[in-house]
Amino acid sequence: MLGFLLSPDNVPFLAALVLMGLIGVVELLGLGGGLAVGEGLEGDVNVETPSLLSWINVGRLPLLMLIVVFLFSFGMTGLIGQRVIAAIIGRPMTWILATPAALVVALPITREFGRLVSMIMPRDETSAVSRDSLVGRVAVIVTGTASHANAAQARVRDAAGLAHYVMVEPDNADDVFEQGVSVLLVRSAGAKYFAIHNTSASLRDAKV
Numbered sequence: 001m002l003g004f005l006l007s008p009d010n011v012p013f014l015a016a017l018v019l020m021g022l023i024g025v026v027e028l029l030g031l032g033g034g035l036a037v038g039e040g041l042e043g044d045v046n047v048e049t050p051s052l053l054s055w056i057n058v059g060r061l062p063l064l065m066l067i068v069v070f071l072f073s074f075g076m077t078g079l080i081g082q083r084v085i086a087a088i089i090g091r092p093m094t095w096i097l098a099t100p101a102a103l104v105v106a107l108p109i110t111r112e113f114g115r116l117v118s119m120i121m122p123r124d125e126t127s128a129v130s131r132d133s134l135v136g137r138v139a140v141i142v143t144g145t146a147s148h149a150n151a152a153q154a155r156v157r158d159a160a161g162l163a164h165y166v167m168v169e170p171d172n173a174d175d176v177f178e179q180g181v182s183v184l185l186v187r188s189a190g191a192k193y194f195a196i197h198n199t200s201a202s203l204r205d206a207k208v
Helices: 008-028 063-089 096-120
Strands: 139-141 154-158 163-170 180-191 192-197
Touching: 008 063, 008 096, 063 096, 139 163, 154 180
Parallel strands: 163 192
Antiparallel strands: 139 154, 139 180, 154 163, 180 192
């Protein structure tokens, strides 16, 4: 069994499961830095515009949750499929063919998981609101450091109090936004927002 798992043709699937385990360990140790499943990332996706990411429900559920499900689905689908192939022809399928086959199966599984969970987690869902409606609102950087041409993840709440997770870049090329910094969204361009430092005392305590 160990020889089968360590076969070079199973490396992509074993690596996916190992990465999933490492993410779990990081979260259990509290080192996720804002990536926890409960609060985690939601994709920088305009749910009003069809795309592969919106199809698998990125933008409606925490991105980390979907990543873990995808890694598990991809890893297990690949290993189970390779086991079946090995039983038939005596050896696993070459990883070049097995990887895309497992990917094709894992994506619909991830999508269905996201769809089912979004039905029972309405409070964590990102609503299909106009992107422009978030301009002028206060956001806080939750993951990464935002600098010129380098966006970071930020959390912002709409008028109804629902949280949205968006990618933010400084509007001023000289600004740098570290994790935890409060910013003001001043404009959007495509799927990205541009922001300035939140220097308003009245807005600094806004719930984000």
